[in-house]
Amino acid sequence: MTSPGTMSGEGTPATPTSGELGPPRSGAAFVALLLRDLTVLRKFTGTFVLRTVMQPLLFVFVFTYVFPKIGQGVGDPGGTTDFSSLLVPGVVAIACFFQGIQAVTLPLVTEIGYTREIEDRVMAPLPVWALAVEKVVSGALQGIVAAAVVFPLAVFIPATSVHLDVNWPLLLTATPLAALTGASLGLTIGTKVQPSQVALMFSIIVIPITFLGASYYPWARLAAIPWLKWAVLANPLVYMSEAFRAALAPQFPHMALPAIYAGMVAFTVALTLVGIQGFRRRVLS
């Protein structure tokens, strides 16, 4: 046992006091940063759940519980539609997407823009790009948790029965990809947008994305409005919604699987690269 107040002993010295410097333990640093983010998430579980659940809860409650009860129809003019089932993948996609963005953008805005505490994280022994990627991975993990939290709400609240047919391989591969897509957009917003403008960005980017993200309707049905059908392909949420729809409720039409995966991969890669470039610009000078 080392006596308190001395430097020696406890803990392996990370670096020898002289001689050649060893290689950086960037992998360990990456994992440790993820653990740190999960610790913070655990600390703020309450606010996390409230933030994640409120919007989908109300949405599901009003559209699939209140509307059928009061006899007000929504969706198919024929009234035979299984809107409750259609909504499950959409609501899960939005929760995953929204949480991914928030989990990356909001801390970045504070840490880069106001407290400058990012300077400390930047001193961890890993390349700056890897720190940006860590933010995306951490945001994606939180997006997956959000999707899992929201899923039972969407299934059990509706007044009409929900018909799901889960394609597990699809669900297990599409969920992480979808979560990465959302989180990478969060990195781009968090680093490319001035901190004072972020609230505005939520209004003019995130809200339109959610409403035009094929969440509340299958993309194929937009055939009725051709210009919109093609325009929304620039919206990353479309591929996420379609992915969850294909994985959970295949009775509805969905985009071809290769197109879904290609869309998510392309958006994740492009947004992460743009975000890394923005991140480097913000933390290095």
Add this chain to the structure above:
Amino acid sequence: MTEGEIFGLLGPNGAGKTTTVGMLTTRVLPTSGQILVAGVDVVAEPARVKQAIGVVSQSNTLDRSLDVRENLYYHGRYFGLGRRAASSAADAELRRFRLADRASADVTALSGGMAQRLMVARSILHRPRVLFLDEPTAGLDPQSRLALWDILGELHREGQTILLTTHYMEEADQLADRVAIMDHGRLLALDAPAALKRSVGADTVVKVTADGDLAALAGHLATLPGARSAHVVDSTVQVHVAGATGALPRVIAHAEGGGFTVTDLSMTEPTLETVFISLTGKDLRE
């Protein structure tokens, strides 16, 4: 820098000290030239350099989402310590820096002095080869400043290599083995504090308060036999004189001989500030 020394980077605000530290610690990309830290190029291999250094920057960069102990613990994890090692290293630093009773406090609830101690504790937790401190006592109350000086002195005795920037000349004088004086991004002088003070060539500084045109008085006093130089600083004239004996009467006689009325006079030994003034003609606070 030599291993085990405290190296002071002294200069007024805006002299380029923070930029220099930023470049040494990989956060500021140099526009030209090459920088090696422990033999490793900071631009080519920043992660390898970061593994070997500890940094206390000017602003409070504590992780506000974590408590005091977690700040230390996760820092250890970032630098490759295992769960156990990081945990015991965190506890050891808490005791050493007298923060143990604040272990689970929110870092936003710490006083300025305590936050600074925690930042220093965190920066040395992974046993860095070089510790960088950028203006570590700026904004601290005098008591916290002295406490931090004690800590740095202790680290120094344990062999920690430290680079410290400051615009307080007493701090550089007290702590540093060698001091580099900077202004406008240029290195003006580099030596041990005592050698720098000797380099002025004067062993006495006479501060003259007088009525009338101070610049003219400075010009006049510079012609005093034995005077090395004279500058207007803070509405006094500082005359750097070799030979303390009889300096005061000689200064008064010379000033009055030039038609100036001296109202007050004091004599001090040269300080690093004297060195800075003689190098730049202005004082550190300007």
